[in-house]
Amino acid sequence: MRVDRRKFLLGALSVPAGAVLAKTGMGLLGEQSAASEAVLRAADLKLATGTPFPLVALPGKAPMGQVYDRPPNYETPAEHLIGQQNYPYTDNEYYYVRYREASVLQLTPENYRLKIGGDAADNEITLTLDELKRRASQTIGAVGVCSGEGRGLHHPMIPGMPWTKGDLSCAEWTGVPLNDLLDEVGVKSSALHVSFGGGRVISLAKPQYWRSYLLETIREYEPLVATQMNGEDIPFWNGYPVRLVFPGTWAPTWTKQLVEIDIRTTPNEMEWSGREITPNELLPFSLIVTPTDGTQIPVGREVELTGVAYDKGAGITKVEVSQDEGRTWEPAELEKSYGKYTWRVWHATVGFDRTGENRVLCRATNAEGEVQPTDPAPDVMETGARKETAAKNFAGVYEVV
Amino acid sequence: MRVDRRKFLLGALSVPAGAVLAKTGMGLLGEQSAASEAVLRAADLKLATGTPFPLVALPGKAPMGQVYDRPPNYETPAEHLIGQQNYPYTDNEYYYVRYREASVLQLTPENYRLKIGGDAADNEITLTLDELKRRASQTIGAVGVCSGEGRGLHHPMIPGMPWTKGDLSCAEWTGVPLNDLLDEVGVKSSALHVSFGGGRVISLAKPQYWRSYLLETIREYEPLVATQMNGEDIPFWNGYPVRLVFPGTWAPTWTKQLVEIDIRTTPNEMEWSGREITPNELLPFSLIVTPTDGTQIPVGREVELTGVAYDKGAGITKVEVSQDEGRTWEPAELEKSYGKYTWRVWHATVGFDRTGENRVLCRATNAEGEVQPTDPAPDVMETGARKETAAKNFAGVYEVV
Numbered sequence: 001m002r003v004d005r006r007k008f009l010l011g012a013l014s015v016p017a018g019a020v021l022a023k024t025g026m027g028l029l030g031e032q033s034a035a036s037e038a039v040l041r042a043a044d045l046k047l048a049t050g051t052p053f054p055l056v057a058l059p060g061k062a063p064m065g066q067v068y069d070r071p072p073n074y075e076t077p078a079e080h081l082i083g084q085q086n087y088p089y090t091d092n093e094y095y096y097v098r099y100r101e102a103s104v105l106q107l108t109p110e111n112y113r114l115k116i117g118g119d120a121a122d123n124e125i126t127l128t129l130d131e132l133k134r135r136a137s138q139t140i141g142a143v144g145v146c147s148g149e150g151r152g153l154h155h156p157m158i159p160g161m162p163w164t165k166g167d168l169s170c171a172e173w174t175g176v177p178l179n180d181l182l183d184e185v186g187v188k189s190s191a192l193h194v195s196f197g198g199g200r201v202i203s204l205a206k207p208q209y210w211r212s213y214l215l216e217t218i219r220e221y222e223p224l225v226a227t228q229m230n231g232e233d234i235p236f237w238n239g240y241p242v243r244l245v246f247p248g249t250w251a252p253t254w255t256k257q258l259v260e261i262d263i264r265t266t267p268n269e270m271e272w273s274g275r276e277i278t279p280n281e282l283l284p285f286s287l288i289v290t291p292t293d294g295t296q297i298p299v300g301r302e303v304e305l306t307g308v309a310y311d312k313g314a315g316i317t318k319v320e321v322s323q324d325e326g327r328t329w330e331p332a333e334l335e336k337s338y339g340k341y342t343w344r345v346w347h348a349t350v351g352f353d354r355t356g357e358n359r360v361l362c363r364a365t366n367a368e369g370e371v372q373p374t375d376p377a378p379d380v381m382e383t384g385a386r387k388e389t390a391a392k393n394f395a396g397v398y399e400v401v
Numbered sequence: 402m403r404v405d406r407r408k409f410l411l412g413a414l415s416v417p418a419g420a421v422l423a424k425t426g427m428g429l430l431g432e433q434s435a436a437s438e439a440v441l442r443a444a445d446l447k448l449a450t451g452t453p454f455p456l457v458a459l460p461g462k463a464p465m466g467q468v469y470d471r472p473p474n475y476e477t478p479a480e481h482l483i484g485q486q487n488y489p490y491t492d493n494e495y496y497y498v499r500y501r502e503a504s505v506l507q508l509t510p511e512n513y514r515l516k517i518g519g520d521a522a523d524n525e526i527t528l529t530l531d532e533l534k535r536r537a538s539q540t541i542g543a544v545g546v547c548s549g550e551g552r553g554l555h556h557p558m559i560p561g562m563p564w565t566k567g568d569l570s571c572a573e574w575t576g577v578p579l580n581d582l583l584d585e586v587g588v589k590s591s592a593l594h595v596s597f598g599g600g601r602v603i604s605l606a607k608p609q610y611w612r613s614y615l616l617e618t619i620r621e622y623e624p625l626v627a628t629q630m631n632g633e634d635i636p637f638w639n640g641y642p643v644r645l646v647f648p649g650t651w652a653p654t655w656t657k658q659l660v661e662i663d664i665r666t667t668p669n670e671m672e673w674s675g676r677e678i679t680p681n682e683l684l685p686f687s688l689i690v691t692p693t694d695g696t697q698i699p700v701g702r703e704v705e706l707t708g709v710a711y712d713k714g715a716g717i718t719k720v721e722v723s724q725d726e727g728r729t730w731e732p733a734e735l736e737k738s739y740g741k742y743t744w745r746v747w748h749a750t751v752g753f754d755r756t757g758e759n760r761v762l763c764r765a766t767n768a769e770g771e772v773q774p775t776d777p778a779p780d781v782m783e784t785g786a787r788k789e790t791a792a793k794n795f796a797g798v799y800e801v802v
Contacts, residue, residue, distance in 0.1 A: 053560045066560050070501050071472075100471050101503050103602050152563070157553055159454045159467050162563045201504050201602070 039302045039349050042079070048294035050078025051166055060235055062093040067152075067161050071099040072237065075166030078292045081308060086230045088308070088338060088345050089141065090169035095229070097237040098146050098167065098251070101209070104236075105199030105257055112241050114225070118195075118263035122186025129241050133227050135176040140224060141342030142247040143170045143310040144254060145282065153393045154376060165287055165394060170308070170343045173245045175226035178261075179219060187215065187263055193277070194218045195268040196244050197260030211244075211255050212268040214277045221246060221279065225258065247341035248313040249279035281312035284372045285389045286319050286346070286364035288396040297358075297398045302351045305396065307332070308343040309364040318365040319346040326361055326374035326391060352400040359395040440703045440750050443480070449695035451479025452567055459638055463494040468553075468562050472500040473638065476567030479693045482709060487631045489709070489739060489746050490542065491570035496630070498638040499547050499568065499652070502610070505637075506600030506658055513642050515626070519596075519664035523587025530642050534628050536577040541625060542743030543648040544571045544711040545655060546683065554794045555777060566688055566795060571709070571744045574646045576627035579662075580620060588616070588664055594678070595619045596669040597645050598661035612645075612656050613669040615678045622647060622680065626659065648742035649714040650680035682713035685773045686790045687720050687747070687765035689797040697800045698759075703752045706797065708733070709744040710765040719766040720747040727762055727775035727792060753801040760796040 049055065051065030053075065058064075064074040074097040076090060083091035090096075109129045117124030127135075145168035152162025182194070198209035224245040226234065234240045239256030246253040262268065267277070286309035297303050309316045315337070320329035332348035352358045363372040376390040450456065452466030454476065459465075465475040475498040477491060484492035491497075510530045518525030528536075546569035553563025583595070599610035624647040627635065635641045640657030647654040663669065668678070687710035698704050710717045716738070721730035733749035753759045764773040777791040 052558050068561055071503075102472075102501065103504055152558055157453050157563055157565070160469055162553070162558055164558070 039304045040297070041304045042290035042306060045291050045295050045297065045303070047079055047290060048292045050080070050289075050292035051075050052164055058097060058237055060093070061097065061237060062091075064094065064097070065164070065166055067163055071102050072097050073099065073161050073163075074237075075163055076169055078165050078287075078289050081166065081169065081287075081289050082306070082345065083230075086172065088335070088343065089171050089230055092171070092230050092232055092235055092238075095144075095169040095171060095235065095238050096146070096167055098148075098161075099200070099237075101200040103201035105259070106236070107199060107241055107257060107259075109241065112259075114242060114259060114261070116181055116185050116261040116263070118191075118261075120188045120191035120265045121263040122188060125185050129227070132176060132225065132242060135180070136174050136227055137180070138177050138224060139172055139174040140245070140247060141170065141172045141339040142245055143168060143282065143341060143343050144245075144251045145169075145285075145310075147250045147252060147280070149285075150389065150393050165293075168287075170310075171229045172231070172342075173224055173226040173243075174228040174231070175224045175242075175245070178223045178225055178244070181225060181261065182218070182263065185263070188265075190265045191215050191263050193264040193267055195260075195262040195264060195271070196255040196258060197262065197270075198239075198255040199257035199259045206270060206272065208260075208270060209255060209257075210268055210270040210272050211253055212264075212271045212277065213253075213279060215263070217278045221248065223247070225261075246279055248282055248311075250282065253279040282310060283389055284311040284316065284364040284366045284370050285309065286316075286362045286372060286391075287394055288360065288362055291396070291398065293397045295398055296401050297352060299352055299355050299400050302349050305332070305348045305350060305360065305362075307346050307348075307362055309334075309346055309362075310341075310343040311364065311366040311370065313340045314370070315340060315367040316344045316364050317367050319344070319348075320363055320365075321348045321350065322361040322363075322391075323350060323352075323358070325359065326363075329363070332362070352398070355400050358398045358400045360398070361391040361395050363391045440705045441698070442705045443691035443707060446692050446696055446698065446704070448480055448691060449693045451481070451690075451693035452476050453565060459498060461494070461636055462498065462638060463492075465495065465498065466565070466567055468564055472503050473498050474500065474562050474564075475638075476564055477570055479566050479688075479690055482567065482570065482688075482690050483707070483746065484631075487573065489736070489744065490572050490631055493572070493631050493633055493636055493639075496545075496570040496572060496636065496639050497547070497568055499549075499562075500601070500638075502601040504602035506660070507637070508600060508642055508658060508660070510642065513660075515643060515660060515662070517582055517586050517662040517664075519592075519662075521589045521592035521666045522664040523589060526586050530628070533577060533626065533643060536581070537575050537628055538581070539578050539625060540573055540575040541646070541648060542571065542573045542740040543646055544569060544683065544742060544744050545646075545652045546570075546686075546711075548651045548653055548681070550686075551790065551794050566694075569688075571711075572630045573632070573743075574625055574627040574644075575629040575632070576625045576643075576646065579624045579626055579645070582626060582662065583619070583664065586664070589666075591666045592616050592664050594665040594668055596661075596663040596665060596672070597656040597659060598663065598671075599640075599656040600658035600660045607671055607673065609661075609671065610656060610658075611669050611671040611673055612654055613665075613672045613678065614654075614680060616664070618679045622649065624648070626662075647680055649683055649712075651683065654680040683711060684790055685712040685717065685765040685767045685771050686710065687717075687763045687773060687792075688795055689761065689763055692797070692799065694798045695800060697802050698753060700753055700756050700801050703750050706733070706749045706751060706761065706763075708747050708749075708763055710735075710747055710763075711742075711744040712765065712767040712771065714741045715771070716741060716768040717745045717765050718768050720745070720749075721764055721766075722749045722751065723762040723764075723792075724751060724753075724759070726760065727764075730764070733763070753799070756801050759799045759801045761799070762792040762796050764792045
């Protein structure tokens with residue numbers, strides 16, 4: 001058992017369980033007082049499906065929440081965020097799928113090539129998939145999360161796909177450190193930018209997905225040219241056969257179907273979304289995995305919440321939960337760290353003393369003292385998607401019966 | 402003036418305006434009682450922007466509500482549904498934009514060709530844009546509406562782009578009746594299906610947008626191979642240079658960038674979304690155009706609502722409005738018909754006797770007695786998008802002050 005299941009009662013529930021049961025008029029006190037000492041875990045509850053969308057399976061994938069069909073956008077049902085096969089990582093078949101492009105090159109081991117060159121490279125090299133795999137020397141766990149996470153939970157509406165809670169996953173990636181590849185081709189002193197080209201068609205004007213960063217940023221972040229995900233081939237829907245993994249940053253920087261690395265003296269005019277010369281770092285964030293939203297929970301019974309939390313890699317130091325919309329907070333218990341970029345699993349035990357809809361918020365704090373905000377920023381439309389990480393947008397919502 | 406502005410007060414407001422003002426404690430009764438007799442029209446009010454999304458202009462287009470950037474999905478702000486230049490049609494620059502594809506062929510007058518043939522055609526012909534324009538003999542007004550209209554207003558969430566009220570427009574289309582073209586190439590007695598290929602890439606597996614219908618359906622519906630929209634070239638974002646217009650049916654049947662017509666003895670395996678051998682007809686639907694949602698309206702003052710209503714072409718015979726969530730309805734006044742597939746403009750005068758958020762519903766009835774539903778169907782996820790047309794999802798929501 002991974003966790004010391006110390007029980008605590010939160011907010012209005014910090015009274016003896018028997019008193020709570022009496023207040024709610026459940027009766028049966030004699031019979032249930034012993035049982036009420038036990039904590040209901042996810043396995044004891046009939047979980048709701050942790051996505052409001054229809055469950056549809058893409059080829060090679062498990063049924064996931066279909067947010068949009070074409071381009072394919074499927075969210076991980078919350079109860080599958082933490083996988084069974086490679087704890088605490090998401091199983092490959094449940095890793096979320098997010099494309100902006102209908103057209104993705106279907107690369108095979110035979111036709112795949114990675115070209116590394118550019119006007120600021122000493123040499124140009126072209127590697128096959130086998131040659132890349134032979135160079136693989138690093139395995140690193142990392143959270144991949146779309147900048148639209150939780151967008152559909154925000155009011156008023158925000159433009160874009162209405163993702164709920166499953167636009168993220170966590171996996172262990174294996175591949176070649178990018179800096180090793182840069183050293184192998186040789187980087188001229190005139191080099192300023194490194195661009196990553198993916199085999200995806202954004203539009204006829206931008207027929208390839210390009211992301212571009214300052215060389216000094218690349219050196220600092222140590223991204224990985226990954227050829228495996230959780231010890232297996234990367235699924236087609238997650239970037240097969242090669243994907244750039246940029247730990248601690250949003251997934252738009254993680255170029256899928258990576259076919260070209262361009263070391264440059266100038267910015268890349270084909271940059272997909274302008275001139276984002278440094279990646280966006282992940283802010284502290286936490287989420288309840290189980291029980292899933294809509295789960296029926298008996299009034300007066302204690303329930304174990306399990307969740308995940310992550311940040312840019314500074315390290316999650318605290319997760320707290322609130323049953324009064326953020327006025328008061330109680331600490332959750334963190335499991336051990338599986339790596340600075342891997343999410344931390346946490347647990348908290350709560351009880352509910354009134355029937356009807358009950359909400360539980362959670363928030364994360366990192367080693368630099370950054371705290372996940374409770375309320376959404378009022379200027380979310382102007383300032384971009386990551387303001388959606390506010391705890392109130394991600395409340396666990398339960399039906400207490 | 403197009404409309405007899407007969408005034409009526411709805412629901413709880415059917416008391417003298419003076420009494421209403423007194424009840425709400427606005428004071429200033431002496432000065433305002435005369436003014437309260439006048440109806441505030443949209444021009445007299447500071448309208449809110451009739452879309453909750455940021456206003457972004459695509460090349461050649463006016464600023465519209467950006468629901469999603471790539472593929473481009475932009476909704477018409479409600480106050481621009483009825484255009485200025487070609488009443489009651491939507492101005493070309495405000496006609497809504499909806500693509501599922503990032504890759505659209507950029508066709509020029511020089512490189513455009515329409516191929517009409519197939520295994521059930523007597524001849525195959527290929528027409529240039531000029532040749533098509535010379536054959537243009539019909540102009541028809543028609544509502545184009547996406548099957549996702551109002552999806553973002555539905556609770557619980559529905560998968561897909563969260564459109565609000567502007568995923569529709571109405572235009573006058575000019576072109577060649579499809580049946581004339583079929584007669585010109587000659588249709589064999591073995592013909593069963595007609596397929597329409599657009600210059601858009603859905604995916605590598607389906608590199609062209611195909612829709613396919615039974616020949617007998619085509620003969621009945623009399624679609625148009627359109628080369629003009631409101632007397633001008635069709636905007637790139639709306640299907641330039643040639644678009645199939647299928648009046649009375651949802652816009653997914655209206656193949657944009659039409660480059661191929663295939664007369665077939667068998668179904669088309671490249672069909673975009675399965676085997677929809679007959680198009681989906683439009684159900685009776687109505688919408689408030691002005692005042693837009695969020696407009697501040699003085700309490701106790703009468704306000705003129707302007708809206709549109711349409712159906713499959715049977716003809717709108719009635720539009721009603723409700724201020725009590727559909728318990729009681731009062732008739733609106735219909736402007737004259739501009740054509741059986743063109744939306745009908747309607748007007749109604751309402752007043753509000755309490756401050757705060759006020760909702761107004763509207764519903765349409767057609768000549769066949771079909772009535773727009775008040776409540777959304779409970780099974781909307783299973784039965785598809787058009788159940789979203791329920792009046793409660795499209796309420797006008799005002800801030801009465």
